[in-house]
Amino acid sequence: QKQAAALKLTLPGQSPRYLLNRIQRDAAVSDLNSARFLYQFADQFQSIRHYETLELPVAATHLFFKIPGVDSTFSAPVSKWKRPENGTTAQRLFDKVNPVSNTYWVVEGKTIRFRPGMHRIASDVIIPEGFEVFFGDGVTLDLVQKARFISRSPVQMMGSEEALIKIQSSDQSAQGFTILQAAKPSVLKHVVFEDLNTLREEGWILTGAVNFYESEVRFYRCVFRRNHCEDALNVIRATYQMDDCRFVETHYDAFDNDFCKGEIKNTTFVDIGNDAMDFSGSIVTIRDCKAIRCTDKGISVGEESD
Secondary structure (H helix, E strand, O other): OHHHHHOOOOOOOOOOOOOHHHHHHHHOOOOHHHHOHHHHHHHOOOOOOOOOOOOOOOOOOEEEEEOOOOOOEEEEEOOOOOOOOOOOHHHHHHOOOOOOOOOOEEEEOOEEEEOOOEEEEOOOEEEOOOOEEEEOOOOEEEEOOOOOEEEOOOEEEEOOOOOOEEEEOOOOOOOOEEEEOOOOOEEEEOEEEEOOOOOEEOOEEOOEEEEEEOOOEEEEOOEEEOOOOOEEEEEEOOEEEEEOOEEEEEOOEEEEEEOOEEEEEOOEEEEEOOOOEEEEOOEEEEEOOEEEEEOOOOEEEEOOOO
C-alpha cells in the first residue's frame, strides 16, 4: 500500500484545442476572410502538451489508472524500451562532426557551398547546426550505397528552370534528405528529388524520402518523383509554403503533414500510390491544386486538423 500511494499521480485536464472549423460553426461565421484572426487563435493551442514522470518498479508490467467521475479502472501495458547508451543514434551521427572543404563542397567560415556539377556520393553527408548551406544552379547529388543527407542547418537550394538542382539515387538506396531543427528557414527553388528511400538505423526510422522536422521551409517549383518509402515528403511540427510543385509516381503517400501550419498552392499530384495529401494535427490552406489518379484519397484530414 505504501508503494501504491507513492506512485499515485493526478494529471491535469488537457487544454482544449480550439479548432477553426468548430469556431466557425459555433460562431456562425460565413465570411472566411473576416475570420482570419481565428487561424492565429487556433494555432495558439496547436502544440500544447503536458507531461509528468512516474518512476515504476522494475517488475511492473501494467499501469492502472482512473478517470475522475468514472468508476471503471483502466490499464495500459508498460513498454520496456531499452535505455539509450552512449547517446541516441542521431547524437552519434552528429558527434564530433566538423565540416571541411572537400571534392563536394567548399567551407568558408560558417558557410558551406556545394561545388557546381554532378557528385556521386557513397558516404553520409552530415552537417551540424550553425552553418548556412547553399546549392547553386545545376548541382546534382547522386547518393548511392545507402548514403544519406542530414543537416541541422538550413539549406538554400536556388536552382533555375534551365539548370535544376537534383538530389537523386541512381541505385535507389539513398536514405533520404533530412533537415532537423534548423534555426532559420530553408528555401528550395527548382529542386528535383528522385528515387530516394528513407533513413533506417538502430531503431531510428523516418517515413519520408525528404523530411523537414521543426524546420521552416518554402518550396517553389520542386518535383518529388518515385520515392521508395512511405512518404515522398514529410514535414513535421513546422511552418511551410508550397507553390507550383509536382509529386509524380509516388509508391505510397505523396505529402504528409504532421502538426504543421502551411499553405499549398498550384501543386499537382499525379499517379499517387496512396494519399496525395495527408494531414494530422495541422492547420493548412489549399488553393488551386490537382490530384490525378490517386489510389486512395486526394486529401486525407485527421487528428483534429483544419
